[in-house]
Amino acid sequence: xxVYLDFENGCPLPEEILNEILPYFNKKGFxxxxxxxxxxxxxxxxxxxxxKEIAKFLGTEQNKINFTHDSVEAANLAILxxxxxxxxxxxxxxxxxxxxxxxxxxxxxxxGFEVVKIPVDSNGFLDEEFLFKNLDEKTHLLVFxxxxxxxxxxxxxxxxxxxxxxxxxxxxxxxxxxDTVGRLNFKLNDLxxxxxxxxxxxxxxxxxxxxxxKKSDLKINPIIFGPFSTQxxxxxxxxxxxxxxxxxxxxNLIENFEKNSEKIKKLQKKLIDGLLSIPHTILxxxxxxxxxxxxxxxxxGCEGExxxxxxxxxxxxxxxxxxxxxxxxxxxxxxxxLGKKYEEAxxxxxxxxxxxxxxEEIEYVIE
Numbered sequence: 001x002x003v004y005l006d007f008e009n010g011c012p013l014p015e016e017i018l019n020e021i022l023p024y025f026n027k028k029g030f031x032x033x034x035x036x037x038x039x040x041x042x043x044x045x046x047x048x049x050x051x052k053e054i055a056k057f058l059g060t061e062q063n064k065i066n067f068t069h070d071s072v073e074a075a076n077l078a079i080l081x082x083x084x085x086x087x088x089x090x091x092x093x094x095x096x097x098x099x100x101x102x103x104x105x106x107x108x109x110x111x112g113f114e115v116v117k118i119p120v121d122s123n124g125f126l127d128e129e130f131l132f133k134n135l136d137e138k139t140h141l142l143v144f145x146x147x148x149x150x151x152x153x154x155x156x157x158x159x160x161x162x163x164x165x166x167x168x169x170x171x172x173x174x175x176x177x178x179d180t181v182g183r184l185n186f187k188l189n190d191l192x193x194x195x196x197x198x199x200x201x202x203x204x205x206x207x208x209x210x211x212x213x214k215k216s217d218l219k220i221n222p223i224i225f226g227p228f229s230t231q232x233x234x235x236x237x238x239x240x241x242x243x244x245x246x247x248x249x250x251x252n253l254i255e256n257f258e259k260n261s262e263k264i265k266k267l268q269k270k271l272i273d274g275l276l277s278i279p280h281t282i283l284x285x286x287x288x289x290x291x292x293x294x295x296x297x298x299x300x301g302c303e304g305e306x307x308x309x310x311x312x313x314x315x316x317x318x319x320x321x322x323x324x325x326x327x328x329x330x331x332x333x334x335x336x337x338l339g340k341k342y343e344e345a346x347x348x349x350x351x352x353x354x355x356x357x358x359x360e361e362i363e364y365v366i367e
Contacts, residue, residue, distance in 0.1 A: 002315035003361045007352035008149060009319055011201040013245070014356065020248040021206065024241040033229040033238060047230045047238055050247040054211065057254045059187025066212040067243060068234045071178060071199035072100040074212040077233060078174050078195045079104040081220040085170055088140040090114045094126055095337035098149050098176060105143060118144065122339050123286040124153035128160060135164065141172045147179040150334040150350055151285030152294025161192040178202035182253035182260070183291045188213055200242060204354060205249030209242035260355040265292045267353050267362050274366030284335060284348060295351040298340070302347045316365055318351050
């Protein structure tokens with residue numbers, strides 16, 4: 001038996017999504033959307049219709065949806081392309097944000113911005129007292145995510161954002177909602193935020209596609225330059241098959257939310273209970289305020305990367321954290337921010353569930 005649980009770093013495309021994508025490689029939508037012949041107009045219409053559908057499922061308007069080639073590009077565009085108001089030059093970012101947020105923020109730090117990293121407690125909850133103590137008239141941007149990508153902790157996101165906007169309405173708020181879509185019910189227009197990014201494969205769609213949501217009156221400048229067709233913020237040719245994959249993956253996820261959540265919650269409980277029955281293990285992140293697809297366990301006395309190799313021999317595919325740090329074998333910056341010791345962080349395994357897992361697969365993993 002083979003069981004894939006590394007949905008933090010990649011996703012096998014569901015058959016029904018693949019079938020939607022395939023015609024767009026050679027039967028339709030292959031023209032350039034800037035050209036005024038039949039195939040060009042067809043490509044243009046497919047992109048526009050997809051943006052409209054994606055906006056509908058996310059609870060917003062089409063003109064707020066911008067396509068990029070992945071979430072890293074979307075994150076860089078949001079952070080580096082956003083023009084500060086009134087020379088504000090302070091950025092606050094939580095210590096447990098993914099590296100595609102950390103790196104561009106650190107780049108702005110090199111360019112003269114003041115960067116303040118918000119600590120979290122042992123479960124990954126934002127230190128709200130620290131946050132509001134450090135927000136001020138100089139603050140340009142606040143970056144933090146609703147659900148953490150590694151430990152699944154669910155922040156008091158809406159309450160915090162609302163309080164920030166009430167006190168400092170000029171501060172921009174950016175969030176990665178890739179791990180929130182399909183795990184919590186929300187509408188983008190109801191959230192007191194200015195920008196959000198969503199990764200295609202995190203919603204069980206293809207790699208090579210990301211979405212940047214931004215309020216329509218928000219001024220963002222491009223960070224790469226060239227001819228564009230439908231995406232003025234991200235010039236170049238659109239990846240139409242990937243856009244189609246994002247569209248139908250999102251549709252599938254939103255329409256099956258109740259069914260998926262009920263099933264995955266049961267599998268998550270089974271997996272967590274089974275793994276914690278092994279001596280010298282702990283759950284990383286909050287037990288109660290946790291995304292229903294996330295399982296992150298530390299095994300004391302073990303090295304996480306070695307475990308992933310050994311488990312791979314049994315057909316079990318997991319990770320010891322985000323792929324961002326795997327090649328250099330660094331412990332997770334998220335777990336270190338929680339106050340974990342170096343050896344605890346190094347002994348962690350990250351598993352994520354999806355709607356297509358079966359109970360016998362989870363039993364095999366535990367065994």
